[in-house]
Amino acid sequence: IMSLFGEVPQATPVAVFKVTNDFKEDPNPKKVNLGVGAYRTDEGQPWVLPVVKKVEKIIVADDSLNHEYLPILGLPEFRSSASKIALGEDSPAIQENRVGAVQCLGGTGALKIGAEFLRRWYNGNNNTRTPVYVSAPTWENHNAVFVNAGFEDVRPYKYWDAEKRGLDLSGFLGDLESAPKHSIFVLHACAHNPTGTDPTHVEWMQVAEVMKRRKLFVFFDSAYQGFASGCLDKDAWAVRYFITQGFEMFCAQSFSKNFGLYNERVGNLTIVARDPDNLKRVLSQMEKIVRVTWSNPPSQGARLVAVTLNNPELFSEWKDNVKTMADRVLSMRASLRAKLEALETPGTWDHITQQIGMFSFTGLNPNQVEYLIKEKSIYLMASGRINMCGLTTKNIDYVAESIHESVVNVQ
């Protein structure tokens, strides 16, 4: 019988996973993986946060817990405490009962549910032609999330200035000014992926001013809260500022990195509405979307986070764990920059310490990247993005020397 799937083409693999795959297969003992964005200790190992281990034991010991279905929108105590993390304990919006949330499968899931809602209910019903703007560059999955949610017009907004290795503010503001009214903008709350370049407070204020005036929709992607500066509140400044400016908005939160819960898929779509009535209707429609996607979300990870956030001691311990991770990244940044400067590697390297969060846009070109991969078994993204967490005190000399070589020898 002819197969119904005879015409299904082989899809190209997702780049970031391919990098890790290739790394795994490389026999070179000096190999370094600077690809996928997961935290590593100085021994190059994954790190299950001490507070997570503690809470897991608490959960296992609790006989009253079972594996019953969560509500469609998720674990209530997770949703509310997660939103508080983003918006602040004393957020007026929360006090006004106009903040709601949907527990989702990771940050991806939160973006997905938010995108599906917007496609159905924003800017007219089922208006698939509303432009969605994502930064140039951005996390490679942003595009696919919105396209697959049905949006026909996903476009880049200027963001990274490759020449000055920093934010292209005038380009960004220019795109905000020229975007059709009601366009949706995906903003990185902090620790921009992949560039590590965030707007300053003043620059955020300018962005907000244009967005308000031109009635653009604010969709924050917050995957690294706590990871950028080591301080949760500092990293949430932009999100909270926009709320003071009266925006209704979505904020897709991920607890993959700041809780190290990558594979438990813990995310939260925080919704800030004008008032409780609008919020209620929005949440009722969110339920419909969730029901045809995954029915209800996984309980383990949400429980872990909820227990932690709702217990003062555990919460405090978590914040320390987050700071530990952020501090190690900061020290690797300082170290890499110092070594490159000591080697007198051509070019300027202060962007390494100016950039924020897990990633650094090194500025290496594709040929240099290829050199590092092929000749040095140092794996990074074709864009020149490196995961700072892949650096350790043991491999940083090798990496610095190799970068030096690639810059000197390869054009």
Place this chain on the structure above:
Amino acid sequence: MALLKSSKIISTVGVYPPLGAFSIRASSWWSEVQMGPPDPILGVSEAYKRDTNPKKINLGVGAYRDDQGKPFVLSCVRKAEAQIAAKKLDKEYLAIGGLGDFNKACAKLALGDDNEVIKSGRNITVQTISGTGSLRIGANFLSRFHTEAREVYLPTPSWGNHTPIFRDAGMQLKAYTYYDPKTCGFDFQGALNDISKIPAKSVIMLHACAHNPTGVDPRPEQWKEIAELVKKRNLLVFFDMAYQGFASGDIDRDAWAVRYFIEQGHNILLSQSFAKNMGLYGERVGGFTVVCKDAEEAKRVESQLKILIRPIYSNPPMNGARIAATILNTPDLYKEWLGEVHGMANRIITMRELLVANLKKEGSTKNWQHVIDQIGMFCFTGLKPEQVERLTKEFSVYMTKDGRISMAGVTSGNVGYLAQGIHSVTK
């Protein structure tokens, strides 16, 4: 621009400028968003919760309960969890297609250990977000790649969420006769008649066992005829198997139809859930399988499934899949699991028998044989909406309007009262 030159730069965390000259917009982006209709099944549970009658019974919920009416965490699950905790594993992302050990074991469970399909590598099985997630991935896959036919035929009735899932994925929904309200049984001839008219290459959804919501399953010889007719009509078969083990208590028996169809040459799509048979409801454990022509095609299909999954949730949750994989791959845990599934199915079967016995004791002269003949968690009682309403109002028995009850909510403690109520509204 004045802002840039101003010396009043915000520098302290937590200090914000006051709301500016722009007054708060009275309108909202969401003014036109309608209130979504309440979920019919959840609504039942909500109403049950509000009821203060001490004798109230919740027969809406599709989750297993023990004879005390409590959720049941399987012993093999607790053991698996303890084993996993002792291993001190990390929490790194799973692959997009999920945990390999789980996927292999999941396929083996459905298809049988030495199934030729698995041996030849011509199936692709990916971990999904329980049964719903599996159906959704399948629906998305069909929508993107099964372009020659856009119609999915569901049995009448079917699980309420089937329709919105396929519709949201862009498929069109049609139906084939299935349940016979006159007999509270399978309308075999009706089904064959309808299936014989389904256009070639359409997708036909079959419930592998323990049909939801009716509990009515075809007998093996009926499955054989259906398989032959479906082959003749050249239809694409999509099996939904959410209750393997739960129906008869025997996992091989419950998978018989799936295995038979494959044997007969159908390259099926298959959704599996471990919510009920392992009690892992909230952990969201499921699998989606495509049986392909050969291993090469399976690889191509796999690559496309990943492309579908990534923009929804990137990769699936670990916890439940690890528990399921541990149970399936550890001989004594597996054996224990089979025993516990058997136990759950047995309790249901016992409740069915008790309910009928009690109805007879009450003096009911109606034919309640279907309560015993039907299989799995649900029973289509045959009660009409007005009778259901009375049962709820007068007896605080909560169920869906279509007359469906979850046998899992019946206990030796409440079956007598339930029989009283049912008899009262049907005599």
